[in-house]
Amino acid sequence: MREDYQALIDEVCALLGTPATLEARDFALIAFGAHEGDGEGAEPALDPVRRRSILGRRSSAEVRAWFESFGITRAASPVRIDPEPAAGVEHGRICLPVRHAGVVRGYIWLMDDGALDLSDPRLAAAMAVASRIGALLAAETQAEARSGELLRAMLTEEDRGRGEELAAELGELLGPAASGPLALLAVGPWPADDADGDGESSGSTGAPVLPHVMAGCVLPARLAQPAPGGRSAAPPAPERQPVLASLVRLRSAEVRAPARTAAGQLLRVPRSPAAAGVSAPRRGLSDAVAAWREALAAARAAGAEPERLGPVADWDAIGPYRLLAALPDDVARDAAVAPLLRPAHGELARTAEVFLDHAGQAGRTAAALGIHRQTLYYRLSRIEALTGLDLDDGGSRLLLHMALKAARL
Secondary structure: OHHHHHHHHHHHHHHHOOOEEEEEOOOEEEEEEOOOOOOHHHHHHOOHHHHHHHHHOEOOHHHHHHHHOOOOOOOOOOEEEOOEHHHOEOOOEEEEEEEEOOEEEEEEEEEOOOOOOOOOHHHHHHHHHHHHHHHHHHHHHHHHHHHHHHHHHHHHOOOHHHHHHHHHHHHHHHHHHHHOEEEEEEEEOOOOOOEOOOOOEOOOOOOOOOOOEEEEEEEEEEOOOOOHHHOOOOOOOOOEEEEEEEEEEOOEOOEOHHHHHHHHHHOOOOOOOOEEEEOOOEEOOOOHHHHHHHHHHHHHHHHHOOOOOOOEEEHHHOOOHHHHOOOOHHHHOOOOOHHHHOHHHHHHHHHHHHHHHOOOOHHHHHHHHOOOHHHHHHHHHHHHHHHOOOOOOHHHHHHHHHHHHHHHO
C-alpha cells in the first residue's frame, strides 16, 4: 500500500508542477515526490522543514503548531500557509487536507510562495487525488486497528486453543509475511493515546507507521525504575505502565537490524527515560506470547541498566535478567540483602554490585570505583556485617548478586 501512496503523490506533483509531500495526521512522513525542476535548480524549495521531514520522517512540534494554527485540522479545501523562519518554514506552502468520511487522515504539502492561486482548477484535481489517498488511509487505519486488537488479544489470552485461533486470524490478515522471521518489540513507558481535534482517536497505539512493523498494541506491564545514579535501592514494586508491543518483520532470523531500527525510531515518541527490548526471532505467530515475555524482559533490563544495556536491549544480551524478569517481586527480594538496599547504604550496594560484576577481583573493582583497595576492603567488610553473608562463599555471592540485580527491576 505504501507504493500506492507514492504513485498518488507523484500524480499530484505532475498535476501541479511542484514538490509535494504526504504526511499522516500526526505529521509522520508517508511519501514525497519531486517534479522536473525539483533538483539543483529548485534548491530553495528544500527549506529546513521539508528537509527534516524527508530525512527525519517527522516534523517538529513547533512546525506542527504553526501549521495547525491555520486551521488545517478542520479544513476541507486547500489552505495557504505563510512562512515562519523562526520555525524553519522559510517558504510558503499550500496544504491539501486529506479527508475521508469527514475525518482528517493526513496532509499533502505543496511548496509554493504564491505562484498557485487557490482557485486554480488544478488544485481541485489535486484534491480529488487527496480524496483517494484519504480512502486508502482510512482502510489502512481500520486494518491496523484490527491487527492491533488481534495482537493484544493473542498476547493476553490464557486459553491456548483460543490463542491459536487468534494467531491464525492475525496471520490471515497480515498475509504471507506473518509466516516469515519475526520479532516482538516492547517499548515503554508508552504515552497514553489522546484523541485529536476531530474527536477521533489517532490510532490504537499512537505509534508512527514504520517499515517492517506489521501490528502494534499497548499493554500494561511493569518496567524498571532505576535509582538515581544507577545505584541499587529498595524501591516499592513498580506499578504497571502502558508498554507498546510491536510485531516486526525481519529479513532473516540472523539479521535483527529492522527490529532495532524500529525500536530506535519508536523511542522518539515517549518521553525519556524510556527503553526498548527485542525478542529472539520466531517463525510465525505460534510462539508470540513467549516472544512478548522476552521483549518485555529485555526492555526492563534496558531500563534497569541504561548505560550498559540501553536504550535498546536484545533478549540474548541481558544475561541474568532473563531469569530475574520472570520472578514475582516478592520472590526476588531477600531478607538478608534488604538492609543493604536501604537508601542510606546506596554506596555500599553499588560497591557490592561492581565487585560482583567484576567476578570478585579487588583490583578491577577498585579501579572501576576509583577508590583505594583498602577502602574497598573496608566497604566489603561493612557489606558482610549488614547482610550476614560471607563474600568468600560462592553461594552467598550468587544470592547477593541476584538480589542486587533484581532490585534494579
